[in-house]
Amino acid sequence: MRREIPLFITFIIGTALVVALFIPHEPFRELDHQFSVWFDIIAVFAFILGGGNLLRVHVDRITRKHPDRIYSMVTIVGFLGTLLIGLFKFGGDPGLTGNYIAQGTWFKVVYDAFFVPLGATMFSLLAFFVASASYRAFRAKTREATILLIAAFIILVGRTPLGYYLTFWLPEPLQFLHIPNLSSWIMSVPNLAGQRAIMIGIALGIIATSLKLILGIERSYLGQEK
Amino acid sequence: MTFIEKMQAIDRRIIFLLIALAVIIPMVFKLVIPVRPSPIVQAIFDKIEELPSGSKVLLSFDYGPATVPENQPMADGLARHCMIRGHKLYLMAVWATGEAQGNITIENVIAKEFPDAVYGEDYIQLGYKAGNQGLINAIFTDLKGMYTTDAGGVDINSFPMMKEVNTLPDFDLILCIGSGKPGLKEWVQFAGDRGDIPVSGGVTAVEAPLLYPYYPKQLLGLMGGLQGAAQFEAALVKKYPQYKDVSSGAVILMGPQTVAHLVIIAFVIIGNIGFFVLRRREKRARTE
Numbered sequence: 001m002r003r004e005i006p007l008f009i010t011f012i013i014g015t016a017l018v019v020a021l022f023i024p025h026e027p028f029r030e031l032d033h034q035f036s037v038w039f040d041i042i043a044v045f046a047f048i049l050g051g052g053n054l055l056r057v058h059v060d061r062i063t064r065k066h067p068d069r070i071y072s073m074v075t076i077v078g079f080l081g082t083l084l085i086g087l088f089k090f091g092g093d094p095g096l097t098g099n100y101i102a103q104g105t106w107f108k109v110v111y112d113a114f115f116v117p118l119g120a121t122m123f124s125l126l127a128f129f130v131a132s133a134s135y136r137a138f139r140a141k142t143r144e145a146t147i148l149l150i151a152a153f154i155i156l157v158g159r160t161p162l163g164y165y166l167t168f169w170l171p172e173p174l175q176f177l178h179i180p181n182l183s184s185w186i187m188s189v190p191n192l193a194g195q196r197a198i199m200i201g202i203a204l205g206i207i208a209t210s211l212k213l214i215l216g217i218e219r220s221y222l223g224q225e226k
Numbered sequence: 227m228t229f230i231e232k233m234q235a236i237d238r239r240i241i242f243l244l245i246a247l248a249v250i251i252p253m254v255f256k257l258v259i260p261v262r263p264s265p266i267v268q269a270i271f272d273k274i275e276e277l278p279s280g281s282k283v284l285l286s287f288d289y290g291p292a293t294v295p296e297n298q299p300m301a302d303g304l305a306r307h308c309m310i311r312g313h314k315l316y317l318m319a320v321w322a323t324g325e326a327q328g329n330i331t332i333e334n335v336i337a338k339e340f341p342d343a344v345y346g347e348d349y350i351q352l353g354y355k356a357g358n359q360g361l362i363n364a365i366f367t368d369l370k371g372m373y374t375t376d377a378g379g380v381d382i383n384s385f386p387m388m389k390e391v392n393t394l395p396d397f398d399l400i401l402c403i404g405s406g407k408p409g410l411k412e413w414v415q416f417a418g419d420r421g422d423i424p425v426s427g428g429v430t431a432v433e434a435p436l437l438y439p440y441y442p443k444q445l446l447g448l449m450g451g452l453q454g455a456a457q458f459e460a461a462l463v464k465k466y467p468q469y470k471d472v473s474s475g476a477v478i479l480m481g482p483q484t485v486a487h488l489v490i491i492a493f494v495i496i497g498n499i500g501f502f503v504l505r506r507r508e509k510r511a512r513t514e
Contacts, residue, residue, distance in 0.1 A: 029367070036364035037371065040357030047356065099353075099378045101326050103333075111291075111326050119291035127486060131245045132238045135493040139501045149494070156491055159431065159453050160484035161259040180264065192438045199439060 007216045014214035054079060082110055151186050158183025234500045241493065248489040249482040257481035258474075263461040267454055269447030270426045271307065271461040273399065279312035281398040282391060286413065286427075287331075289405035290323030293430050298327065299455035299476035300428035301403045302335045306473060307462055309340045309348070314387050316397070318352040318373075320361055320408045325354040325377060339472060346376075346385035353377030358408040362416040366394045395421040402427035410437060414444045428454050456480045 013035060020032035058072035066072070085106045092098040092105040100107050140146040157163040163179035170178050176185075212218035227235075263271065274283070285304060289297040308315045315336075317328040328351055336343055343349055352373050355361050365372050369392055370382055382388050390396060394417050402413045402425070410427045418425035424446050429437060431451025441448055449458055455476035463470045 033364065033367045033371075036357075036360050036367075039360035040355065040364055040372065043356040043358065043360060097379050101329065102378065103329075108326070115323075116291040116294070120294060123292035127249070128242045128245050131486075131490050131493060132241045134490050135236070135241055135497045138494050138497065140498055141501075149498070153491060153494070156487050159451065160487050161261050161456075161480060162484050162488070164262060165259075184264065184266075187435060187438055191435050195436060196439045 003219070003222055006222055007219070011214055011216065014210065018214075051079070051083070078114075082107070085110060151190075154179060154182050154186060158186075230500045230503050233496060234504065244489055245486060248485045252481040252485045256478070257485070258478060259481055259484055261453070261456040261460045261477050261480060263457040263464070266441060266448050266450075267457040268461055269442065270304075270401075270449065271447075271458060271465075273424060273426060273446055274304070274307050274311060274313070275465070277311065277313060277398055281311075281313045282316065282387075282396060283308050283313045283399045283401060284316045284318065284394070284397045285328075286400070286402040286404075287317065287319045287324035287328040288321045288402055288409045289327060289430075290321060291327075293405040294327070295479060296430050296452050296455065297403050297405055297428065298330065299452070299479070300449050300458065301327065301331050302475065303455060303458045303462060303473060304401050304403070304427075305331045305335045306339065306469065307458075309336060309343060310462075310466060310469070313398075315349040316352060316387075316391070317350065319354040320358060320412070322354055322356075325351070328353075335472075339469075347387055350385055350387055351377040352382075359412040359416050362394075362408070362412060366417060366420060369393055369396075393421075395423055397423060399423075400425045400427075403429075405430045405433065409433070410445070410448075411440070414440050418444055428458075452476055452479055452483055 016028065016031045017035060020028035024032075055076065058075050061072040062069045062076075086100045089096055089098055089100050090106040091109075092100065092102055092107075099105075101111065102108065138149060138152070140149050157166065158179050163183060167178045175181060209218065213221070277283070285301065285308070287301060305315060305317075317332070319325045319328060332349070332351060336349055340348075353376065355372055357364065361372065370388070373382055375382055376385065394400070400413055400417055400423055402410045404410045404413075404427065410425070410429050413427070414425050417423055426445060426447045428449030429451075431453070434448065434450030434454070437445060437448055437450075449455055456479070459473045459476050462473050466473075
């Protein structure tokens with residue numbers, strides 16, 4: 001029964017949601033709405049599971065005296081500190097019933113003083129690594145790599161106002177060589193064709209996997225049978 | 227070791243330093259390069275412009291602090307334009323960090339530039355709810371069922387601008403500023419397509435190529451990265467020159483980005499010259 005009940009629930013809900021998409025009338029419309037609401041409720045509990053898992057992993061690293069345990073300590077202090085400040089809405093008005101991120105709350109201070117600069121720093125590092133990687137790896141070794149290199153070159157210049165000023169003087173018959181036009185063409189034609197192919201492939205894969213789940217052919221999500 | 231060989235084995239810290247200088251120097255000297263709106267960005271501006279005053283516009287903040295330099299000017303620009311046109315602006319977030327970013331737009335744009343705008347009548351912060359695309363699916367049929375209060379915990383039915391809004395199809399336009407999943411793509415799939423609601427917005431430069439397949443039928447326009455934000459600012463200033471001083475955050479940042487791109491291009495060219503010179507030398511050595 002431990003396997004049959006989840007299989008039955010998956011079949012019923014999966015079938016109802018598929019039917020609701022094609023027949024948006026009662027009772028399927030209401031079923032679709034109720035399932036969405038329950039999905040949102042379950043998603044909230046995922047935060048608790050995620051938090052619990054984060055604590056488990058890092059407490060384990062500290063107790064095992066892992067060489068990098070100092071980072072785990074910072075993670076736990078940061079996590080619990082932010083959680084408590086947010087839950088009890090310290091500094092906020094009117095206390096527990098107010099908005100956790102309103103002006104004046106400690107959570108807002110933590111968000112602005114720690115989370116914003118740390119997040120921005122992490123993303124900014126990308127520019128340095130992209131530059132370094134471009135220098136070392138972006139080589140015209142083969143014909144395909146050369147085409148990729150030329151496309152990247154046009155997109156890089158086309159993504160700046162400089163692209164316009166470099167080739168705006170081109171006469172009308174040669175306007176297709178104007179860098180912003182070339183950049184736009186690369187994005188709207190070859191890129192679009194590739195993206196569509198990938199998206200259609202992914203969609204077909206999702207349909208196949210979903211059908212296998214609904215029909216009970218794919219059962220790996222249930223875990224191993226003892 | 228020859229000069230070319232030395233260049234090929236250059237310490238990456240030198241590359242890091244040059245990139246840092248490429249960003250810092252244009253910022254210090256306030257290098258501003260004029261930006262022109264492209265058709266894909268102009269389409270968003272035109273849509274907001276052609277909606278009758280008082281139209282209901284949903285603006286979803288689906289990003290976090292990591293992508294603020296790209297995303298925040300987009301959100302500020304869209305909010306500014308909606309307020310100029312007198313649209314009702316509904317702010318929400320599918321990302322946990324989005325609500326704080328929405329508050330920044332309220333503080334920096336709405337409160338400062340439109341002091342006469344009344345909360346609950348002209349704009350409202352609905353805040354964040356968990357559920358990702360499940361949330362979009364749920365509010366499609368019952369928005370007030372999910373948002374029983376605004377972000378501040380006040381009863382949703384007490385706000386005049388919420389009286390005519392019960393589902394997503396009640397909105398005239400959905401705008402999303404995103405930097406990942408769930409984001410603009412999910413708004414197209416779960417709201418725009420399903421309810422035939424116009425959807426538009428902006429995403430980070432790395433995500434923009436993924437959204438081109440939806441343009442122009444399912445996505446009426448797209449701001450891609452900082453350049454997209456700068457182009458929207460340029461379109462806004464062209465029509466409303468009185469906002470030139472406040473609507474220039476992305477345009478100013480385009481200077482450092484342009485120089486950084488040029489430095490990266492220079493690195494790629496130098497790297498390839500070195501590669502070809504060394505390859506030719508190797509071939510010559512083999513034949514000798």
